[in-house]
Amino acid sequence: MAITSANQLELLQTAEAVAREKMIDPGLVVEAMEESLARAAKSRYGSEMDIRVSIDRRTGRATFTRVRTVVEEEELENYQAEMTVEQAKQYMAEPKVGDQYVEEVPPVEMGRIAAQSAKQVILQKVREAERDRQYEEFKDRAGTIINGQVKREEYGNVIVDVGRGEAILRRNEKIGRESYRPNDRIRCYIKDVRREARGPQIFLSRTAPEFMAELFKMEVPEIYDGIIEIKAVARDPGSRAKIAVISYDGSIDPVGACVGMRGSRVQAVVNELQGEKIDIIPWNEDQPTFLVNALQPAEVTKVVLDEEAERIEVVVPEEQLSLAIGRRGQNVRLASQLTGLDIDIMTEAEESARRQKEFEERTQLFMDTLDLDEFFAQLLVSEGFTNLEEVAYVEQDELLVIDGVDEGTAEELQTRAREHLEEQAKKALANARELGAEDSLIDFDGLTPQMIEVLAKDGIKTLEDFATCADWELAGGWTTANGERVKDDGLLEPFEVSLEEAQGLVMTARVELGWVDPADLETAEDDSEDEDGDDLIAEEDAEAAEEARD
Template structure:
């Protein structure tokens, strides 16, 4: 852009047109033009000189000046003058002020004009990107509509009108065929500054996109009467969305489905035929999981709140429906509810319960030397280990149907004897295996678990800390450890001393930098004063 060939008012008009087309501030364009003229001026009069250009904002007149700062001691002859030289100027220029020397206007050659054009274009691009960032940084979480500008295998570039955005491959709906020129709706997942400028990232595969689509299609959700509690989705295939009505008179599922399915079909159409199930939310986790596993029927639910697991028993003919194709139904239900769900048939559940009953009964018979009737009564009451009987009171045991105080006392005595014998046996075995004191003092595992670890050459706390979750579950599965999360908690507790050691080393290093004695501190102080 050869600004020297543009009359003043036309220069103003050019700035106005560029500012309007790029939706940026007119002042930004004027500053870019000034910088371009300055760059050309320095190329002509000396790159080391402080050449500045000013464009009159009303008339468009260009003024070119050489600035020199008045300083006490001149270090750069090209940009500084002394106080004495400043005093000789008319008018005089004082310390810290600038001497301004007008320069004749420059004629732009081809190279200078090209350089000026590049500077202006770059500045305009920078201003446009800054404007885009400011406009979109607070719009994360909105749905936008744009036109596909470029469609590639790894990403799609979307023209939003005032900005460009990107949909990466992992944020596209699988097998969706989008082409250049297509109109597309997407969810803004992120807006961030990068080296190449602000980037707007969109998604059509995230859960939030579906939630926003329902918000647009269902007025009751937009008004807050119906609340979306959760979304679980495998983009392009199947999704589950849970909804709750804050008005007892409004059915949340019916409102989301709409007349003859019009509302849900609008969402399904946008998602390229993705199968969507709308599920009523329930504060009772078990009831909610039953709803989430629809259309499968559920016979029984057993919850383990500590482990966050739920065992769901279904009729034999409902197993494949509950699990779904490639496990999709139970996987989505698990994501929606936040519970790990284990599906069993009634036959499998009955067989497993019977096996557990037999195993526990046999354990009591062998440990306490009792007959199978008493052992069955203990198991039926919920006892698992002899240690639990030893820790119970006589009154609790006597309240079991078929027991009296004499039986309860005898059972507890036998349980206490058994626990003492086992403790002695295990401690002797640990001594022979030379188990380290730090592992024996570790409070997160039982003595029986400790012996199983030692028999597998886990002899120190560091040995335990080096295990991963799967290894620990395999070693202690016979003792009831079957959950990866619980195994992870044990391993992290075993690793805690590693971080304590790091803190101690840091403290020791800090202490070593300080004087060891008062005398040494005095010597350091004396040396410092001598220097």
């Protein structure tokens, strides 16, 4: 088949028809045709030739050209597509390396196989252009809600027609046991858009917490306008959810606005989520207060927060325990997700028993180590003393406030506590030396003999060993594995060494060993102080502006 003047315009008409059908640029279809014709010409003239085809965008005329590039003589490899400067002088006046000589060649007769090959090239290019167009259209829509129509269901996954493409709602992203039939209307959250070998993949979700947040944004104008902000969402899809909101306008109640007149707004969201019960909770910067709100409808008696471990202990009345935990732990689990804290719930009786046990253990400690009777040891514990260090090194005035303690008694108590601590330190140091601890570690400032003993037991026997430790190995910490927070025990955690203190000790060791230049540390500290200063200035400017407005 030769491209004659009779069918030249058909090329453009075909390109425009395909572009309209696939909603892509006609120029891309024409480029695909040019590539397919060039491939067919190479099969006729030789695959080593650099044959190019150009189709006139107005007339449809296809021009076939052969291109040869001028190269250095020693780089000449392809005699059909390259030539040396000497050879180029036959065709060009002053040839230079890199110049190209272009000559027109006769159009080729395309046989059935060549025509079929050209068709495949065009189809492939059109598919690629269609995929690019679809990816560009949807990549910026991730994180939004889209309405679609169910096309089919494959192995529990729902294929959804979203207009100019298809999306997939995976089995684990459906609420409960939702089932859909072809042509059903469906509303989903676009969770992710990825470019893959088989084309862009649009992943939908109906279980994502963001889906609920977007639904509320659609139903509550105050959220859309930014007057009310959704701070956190936790869901047990299809069953129950908690959503924390805050209002930036003192005259608007965030909970009431989200509920709506007679519950109309929240009910619209509930209906879309297959009857999922929703608790709307006021956000509070104070974490214990926020947690008390999050555990509604249960009543909380007491809250103890451990900020470093990101754990919180909640004490509830006996009759409120099952309500606070919820069916299968649902209520406390959602509250934990909402606050980002690990929650331990106990009854008042359990807390009382634990406190009694701690009281008895501390009492026994003072009886054994300070040679005190039970009554006197209980007095120390009642006054808030928890260990020997507090007794040994506290100001004497704090001991004198205890009934029956005079200066002589206070001095005797501190003497006994210090002697016991010194004896423990000597034993720990002797054990550390037996374990192989070297003087470089023993003489390092900041480590007690008991700490050195623990380090030596773990194989850390020199200052070099200590300097290679990570801060979390010493102070402990928390990591998240499979969605659950896991405790990492630190070697020096029993001595209440914080993460910042561990960082300081390790960095000091590295400086002493010459691994780190102290000047670098000072520069880093100065940068940190500058940032803090900028923050402080910004706060002061804000306060001044507020005062000016007042």
